[in-house]
Amino acid sequence: MLKDSILMKEEIKNKLIYILKSQYNIDTLVPSFIPKITVPAQSHGDYSTNIALILAKKLNENPNTIAENIKSYLEGFECTVKDGFINIWIPKDTLIKNLFTKGIIEKKNEKVIVEYSSPNVAKPLHIGNLVSTIVGDSIYRIYKYLNYDTVNENHLGDWGTQFGKLLYAVESWGDSKKIEKNKSEELLKLYIRFHKEEEDDNELKDKGKVYFKRLQEGDPKLVKLWDDYKSWSIKELERIYKILDIKFVNQHGESFYEASSKKIIKDALKRKIAKRDKDGSVVIDTGEKVPLLIQKSDGTTLYSTRDIAALKYRCENMGKDIIIYEIGVEQKHAIEQMVKATTMLGYTKEAKIYLIFNGFVKLQNKEKLSTRKGNIITVEEVIKEVEKETQSIMVKRGINDKSVIENIAVGAIKFNILKKHYSKDTEFNWKTLLDFNGNTSVYLQYTYVRCKSLTRGITSKEDNLIFNEQEEILLLRKLYHFNNIIEDAKLSPNILAEYLLDIARLYNGIYQKYNILKEKEEVKNSRLMLTKKTMDTIKEGLELLGIKTVDKM
RNA sequence: GCUUUCGUAGCUUAAUGGAUAAAGCAACUCCCUUCUAAGGAGAAGAGUGCAGGUUCGAGUCCUGCCGAGAGCGCCA
Secondary structure (H helix, E strand, C coil): CCCCHHHHHHHHHHHHHHHHHHHHCCCCCCHHHCCCEECCCCCCCCEEECHHHHHHHHHCCCHHHHHHHHHHHCCCCEEEEECCEEEEECCHHHHHHCCCCCCCCCCCCCEEEEECCCCECCCCCEHHHHHHHHHHHHHHHHHHHCCCEEEEECCEECCCHHHHHHHHHHHHHCCHHHHHHCHHHHHHHHHHHHHHHHCCCHHHHHHHHHHHHHHHCCCHHHHHHHHHHHHHHHHHHHHHHHHCCCCCCECCEHHHHHHHHHHHHHHHHHCCCEEECCCCCEEECCCCCCCEEEECCCCCECHHHHHHHHHHHHHHCCCCCEEEEEEEHHHHHHHHHHHHHHHHCCCCCCCEEEEEEECCEECCCCCECECCCCECCEHHHHHHHHHHHHHHHHHHCCCCCHHHHHHHHHHHHHHHHHCCCCCCCEECCHHHHCCCCCCCHHHHHHHHHHHHHHHCCCCCCCCCCCCCCHHHHHHHHHHHCHHHHHHHCCCCCHHHHHHHHHHHHHHHHHHHHCCHHHCCHHHHHHHHHHHHHHHHHHHHHHHHCCCCCCCCC
């Protein structure tokens, strides 16, 4: 069986550890002496380690001498030494074998939850929700590919004072017929009106809280309205998620944690981790300047309480090992404090918690998006607009296939987000979004289509493959590292996006330079195998980004 | 004010403390009677906000300054 690039990396690492121990008597448990294996830039081999440079100081010896010595013990590997680095080259026949075999990724024992998207219900999904939704989904797909036991979770905002506000607005100003007719528009209007009017009306501010308290206490009329809006809203969300090709295994709303939140407050008070203020509010002192509020003075819970309950539920009831949150950076402080409090309460057990904070989406006039102020662009609007542009281009090319157009449009939206690091702020810009040239998903899909039409109806053989051109070797090397890249892209899908662009650029260079179908039989067959692998790699990589390929465009 | 994140070609971004800082867009010159030109080739374009420091080695780590964004109990 072919060792895939992850296994190979492990093997090199283990071998180096053995050499360090046996030849240099180095304690490889010391972090700085754990050999670091990197995939270097082209022309420096397939794997590289700087361990000789690190040892040079400790041993007071020339790094090249050390490197040469380590190299002599690295049996079975093709190595070169340069500038103190040990560069390891994967033999060409392994690279070639990689064209038609697939390394198996070992099954991991850890259970993983990825929480992302988590929009508020009764409001449309808008571009502010998009980064978390798309990046989170890619992380989820990547963990699954790496063979972790993975589920995703949509922590719906279906509870809290915001609902008190909405229900008050519906009762006082709403026209039930109008609402029935067009829920999304009317509810949004009411929500915006409430926020506008509460700015200079303190009494109104309290109304939201009062209504939430009534909802929390089970006022049947309010509960019914809330229930209606919620189930309608979930249907709406699912319609959009379907277009985006996103499916959630778990979709617990915040309301799901209401009962356990109450218990947590009691538990925290009893164990003196939390204390009650004079006004009736309950706080946990996490050692920061401002303690974490977990109960309001009117006795109701907050998002923080329900977040603690959710984390507890995941750690205890679901027995999870790795819990990933993909959320907006504006919640950074709140979530970190919440995790701290949950840990203080002893609910997190051994779970590793990774917090991924994505940047803001701003409008071009630098204004921050805000549902409350009503300046939002909905995801549906964006999809429609990009589809329109896609279609106008496709018509010129004589194609009018709805699913092709949808895949290209959705892909363009996703890739635009995924190609850069999630922490970057984004200025929402139609021009960039509608530009389908260069570093885009369209470029990747186009490359895929080229490969597809080249290999259509042609059977290529797995033997007598010859690759002598430099470009071919570069591409072979790049293709070999697919699994390695996925491993690196676990919490940072932009690494995968970047990699796929590299693959496509290398391939297109070859495609343009050589006329593959007109080559002699062996060369032609070899290049077709390379084409096939490129095609499969792009397809698989795009899938991990949540983007579909198309067969023609 | 306190806390925090970020300043890389004209623009959008990449770069695990490591090897000549890498792409795309825009502008320039070429390449479709040739496997899909949403493509390719070429030339041009930054020494990474500024000043120090640590290191064999700094865009990356530390300190200060300048600039921008964000967060700072009863919203989520």
